[in-house]
Every structure is written in C-alpha cells, then in structure tokens.
Amino acid sequence: MALVEYRVEDGTGDHIKADHRMSVRQVLSEWNPAGFELVELHEFLPGQHMFIFQSTDWDGAPGVDPRSVIADYDVLDAISAGHIEVIASGQGPETLNLRINRTRSEPMVITFPVGTYFESAGGRSDMVASRDGVVVLSEDGPQSWSVMVRKAHRTLPVPEAGDRLEIRSADEHRATRNVTWLFQGTGLHPQIAPTVEQLALWIASENAGYDELAEYASAAPIPTERTVALAAAYTASAGIDITVKQIWADREKFVPALTDENLRRFFEN
Structure with missing residues (x-):
C-alpha cells in the first residue's frame, strides 16, 4: 500500500492546509497501531513523503515474499538502546545540525517530536525543535541531519558550529x-508564522513583555502591534495562562492599535 503526504519536517509543505500535511512521525503513529509496517520511505517527490506499507498479518502471495520491515525509533529511545550515536551542534538561528551514526547495520527511521529541547552550554541559547524531525539511516557511517528550531532564550546568542547541545525530551x-506543537498544526501564513511563533515561545518561556518583543516583531510584514497580539493569543491557545504574564499587563501598549475586532475582543474579555 502506498501513501503520499506533504512534508512537515522541512517546511516545504507550509503552503498546504495543515490537515493535508503530516510528518513521518505522525503517519507512523497512526499506521503502525492500525496493523501496517513500513517497508519503504522515499523523499524524491517535491515537498512530499512517499510511504510503502504492508499489512502485519500478510504472509506473502505466490511468488511474492513479505518485505523486510524498516524499524522506526524515537531519537532518545534509539540513543538509550545504543542503536545510534548523535552529536548536536549549532547551525544558525533556525537550524541545528545533528551528526548521526547508526551502530547496527539495518535500515531504520529515526524521529523526534516537535518541541524536543536542545540544551546548550557556555552562555548560548537553548533551542527548541519547531517541527517533528526525521532521518532515514540506510547506510553505515555518519550522516548530517538538519533540523528546524527556534531560540528558547531571547537575549542569548545562538549556538555556533563548535557548540554542542544535549537532546532533551519535549515533555521536560x-x-x-505546547507552543511549538500548536504552530506545527496551524495554517498561519508562512511569511508571518516564524516571527509569531518565536514571540510566543519567549512569552511562554521568559515572560517577555511588549517592549522586549516589539523590535523582533517588526520583522513581520504586518503591524508590530498585531504581530505581538497574535503571538499572545496563540500562546493562550496553547493552554498557557497569559493573564499572569507580562504581555497581558502590557496590553494597553498594543491593543488600541488593533483593527481586527475579533483579536481586540480577545484582550478585552
């Protein structure tokens, strides 16, 4: 059975409605429990994954044997089990490089969930995965895996190529x-989504107020006040109580400038 889905992991499917794109991790989490096994995963289609599945109870047919199954692992589980070795290092403000090497000669798919946390050291910002991640390991030897991230700390510099980071569970x-999970599934316009998501992360993790967010917000092609307001509203949609945050105390600095009545009403309730 073949399945094609628009990619989530690298942003190439961002122009597609959220309910028409899925990460490899999302697909496997649905199809494996339904009784299907992954036997091929292809990336040659522009912006799309192609999955080939077989039923777990299929014993083959005349002249056709069952295919070998490609194992899939969460990155932290695979590290713990000794299946892979990973070194994470800086690669700019929006990506990290994971140098990954399998320790057993079998094909495998490694994934991690959006929100996976990369802990830095030496005065550099921690980073947060802004998308689910995936890499297919079909050969021995080290492989470079570029993953999409956002800064956790507003005032700290991003990790550089020589800086090492530790991979931590998103649940920590x-x-x-919750913020990154929300943004991965939203249909916010791709020209403003990265800025709004970054602001929401700083509201959630550092309790940043309007004055601290305004300069970064000005990078979006919409008014600064609207950008900050969207970030605050999305933070609330992620289940975070923004009424105890500084951004709520600062709302008189940006709410009067809002022309979207629905957005304005959110802050007036």
Whole structure:
C-alpha cells in the first residue's frame, strides 16, 4: 500500500492546509497501531513523503515474499538502546545540525517530536525543535541531519558550529512543547508564522513583555502591534495562562492599535 503526504519536517509543505500535511512521525503513529509496517520511505517527490506499507498479518502471495520491515525509533529511545550515536551542534538561528551514526547495520527511521529541547552550554541559547524531525539511516557511517528550531532564550546568542547541545525530551519543557506543537498544526501564513511563533515561545518561556518583543516583531510584514497580539493569543491557545504574564499587563501598549475586532475582543474579555 502506498501513501503520499506533504512534508512537515522541512517546511516545504507550509503552503498546504495543515490537515493535508503530516510528518513521518505522525503517519507512523497512526499506521503502525492500525496493523501496517513500513517497508519503504522515499523523499524524491517535491515537498512530499512517499510511504510503502504492508499489512502485519500478510504472509506473502505466490511468488511474492513479505518485505523486510524498516524499524522506526524515537531519537532518545534509539540513543538509550545504543542503536545510534548523535552529536548536536549549532547551525544558525533556525537550524541545528545533528551528526548521526547508526551502530547496527539495518535500515531504520529515526524521529523526534516537535518541541524536543536542545540544551546548550557556555552562555548560548537553548533551542527548541519547531517541527517533528526525521532521518532515514540506510547506510553505515555518519550522516548530517538538519533540523528546524527556534531560540528558547531571547537575549542569548545562538549556538555556533563548535557548540554542542544535549537532546532533551519535549515533555521536560511543557510550555515550549505546547507552543511549538500548536504552530506545527496551524495554517498561519508562512511569511508571518516564524516571527509569531518565536514571540510566543519567549512569552511562554521568559515572560517577555511588549517592549522586549516589539523590535523582533517588526520583522513581520504586518503591524508590530498585531504581530505581538497574535503571538499572545496563540500562546493562550496553547493552554498557557497569559493573564499572569507580562504581555497581558502590557496590553494597553498594543491593543488600541488593533483593527481586527475579533483579536481586540480577545484582550478585552
């Protein structure tokens, strides 16, 4: 059985409605429990994954044997089990490089969930995965895996190529996990979504107020006040109580400038 889905992991499917794109991790989490096994995963289609599945109870047919199954692992589980070795290092403000090497000669798919936390050291910002991640390991030897991230700390510099980061579970940082999970599934316009998501992360993780967010917000092609307001509203949609945050105390600095009545009403209730 073949399945094609628009990619989530690298942003190439961002122009597609959210309910028409899925990450490899999302697809496997649905199809494996339904009784299907992954036997091929292809990336040659522009912006799309192609999955080939077989039924777990299929014993083959005359002249056709069952295919070998490609194992899939969560990155932290695979590290813990000794299946892979990973070194994470800086690669700019929106990506990290994971140098990954399998320790057993079998094909495998490695994934991690959006919100996976990368802990830095030496005065550099921690980073948060802004998308689910996936890499297919079909050969021995080290492989470079570029993953999409956002800064966790507003005032700290991003990790550079020589800086190492430790991979932590998304569940250890629930606020940033919830924000990134929300944005991965939204249909916010791709020209403003990265800025709004970054602001929402700083509201959630650092309790940043309007004055601290305004300069970064000005990078979006919409008014600064609207950008900050959207970030605050999305933070609330992620289950975070923004009425106890500084951004709520600062709402008189941006709400009067809002022309969207629905957005304005959110802050007046």
